[in-house]
Amino acid sequence: MSIPAFKPDSFTYTDSPNPSWSYGQPVASSPVGKEWLKGEDEGWKLVNAETENPGSLYALMVSGIVPRPVAFVSSISEDGVENLSPFSWFNMVTHSPPVVSISFASKSPSSLKDTAQNIISNPSAGFTVNIISEPFVEGANATAVDAPAEVSEWGVSGLTKEASLKVKAARVKESAFSMECELLQSIPITHPETGISTTTLILGLVKYIHVRNDVLTPKGTVDPAKLKAVSRLGDISYARVGDAFRLGRPAWKDEGERILAEVGGRNGERN
Numbered sequence: 483m484s485i486p487a488f489k490p491d492s493f494t495y496t497d498s499p500n501p502s503w504s505y506g507q508p509v510a511s512s513p514v515g516k517e518w519l520k521g522e523d524e525g526w527k528l529v530n531a532e533t534e535n536p537g538s539l540y541a542l543m544v545s546g547i548v549p550r551p552v553a554f555v556s557s558i559s560e561d562g563v564e565n566l567s568p569f570s571w572f573n574m575v576t577h578s579p580p581v582v583s584i585s586f587a588s589k590s591p592s593s594l595k596d597t598a599q600n601i602i603s604n605p606s607a608g609f610t611v612n613i614i615s616e617p618f619v620e621g622a623n624a625t626a627v628d629a630p631a632e633v634s635e636w637g638v639s640g641l642t643k644e645a646s647l648k649v650k651a652a653r654v655k656e657s658a659f660s661m662e663c664e665l666l667q668s669i670p671i672t673h674p675e676t677g678i679s680t681t682t683l684i685l686g687l688v689k690y691i692h693v694r695n696d697v698l699t700p701k702g703t704v705d706p707a708k709l710k711a712v713s714r715l716g717d718i719s720y721a722r723v724g725d726a727f728r729l730g731r732p733a734w735k736d737e738g739e740r741i742l743a744e745v746g747g748r749n750g751e752r753n
């Protein structure tokens with residue numbers, strides 16, 4: 483199978499999939515919706531998460547819970563060894579206080595991944611979370627290599643350490659959006675039946691955010707077309723932020739009357 487070459491600039495805003503949609507309108511009323519619902523003809527697979535083998539559950543969950551943002555994390559061990567690795571079980575938790583979450587699968591029940599170990603055992607060094615943009619995704623991906631301790635992931639990546647302001651861990655200079663973080667909480671995730679801790683959830687308190695001016699909109703927010711952030715899909719797939727569309731969040735004060743007229747009463751019956 484031949485794969486087309488990468489198209490560097492391919493971000494566009496389009497209409498939403500069904501721009502004439504109105505409140506309460508069923509999915510089947512649009513051509514794309516009808517086509518989507520035809521998929522039901524093939525029935526459903528039901529997976530019992532309690533009995534499914536963990537490998538299959540992993541593959542199913544990481545391919546179904548998509549797209550995931552990727553935290554490119556820089557940390558330092560107690561002995562001063564610097565580490566850089568990507569993690570996609572990552573998200574924003576809240577902005578007040580500014581908190582991010584990253585979840586680390588253990589290498590074995592008694593052995594954490596280096597990044598998690600560093601963050602927990604060397605909290606005074608802090609850590610940085612850097613967003614990966616398309617132009618350096620290959621280098622960032624390569625840091626997931628299970629290299630021996632003496633091989634620097636920074637060297638493998640070809641990326642540049644830039645001193646942070648508050649934390650000791652460097653940030654990635656090539657990243658246009660980096661957060662300096664301190665450990666807020668570390669939560670072991672324990673299997674309810676075996677009692678074994680399989681995973682560690684880290685909550686990081688964001689102290690500083692570095693944003694490259696050229697990716698900012700005049701309003702001071704990040705322009706997704708300029709950031710070119712990558713996301714993680716299942717298996718070894720990544721996705722780009724390609725076509726975007728905008729949908730307003732309805733406010734009852736503006737839309738309430740129309741919603742009542744179009745959808746009707748409490749049980750959603752149509753007028």
Ligand SMILES: Cc1cc2nc3c(=O)[nH]c(=O)nc-3n(C[C@H](O)[C@H](O)[C@H](O)COP(=O)(O)O)c2cc1C
Nearest residue numbers: 567568569570571585586587595596597626627714
């Ligand atoms: C894009 C990507 C996302 C990843 N996400 C996670 C993750 O969320 N949690 C995890 O434990 N490992 C994840 N991994 C695997 C780690 O990056 C990998 O185990 C790495 O070697 C860990 O490095 P460390 O032991 O130096 O911390 C991911 C790998 C890639 C390439």
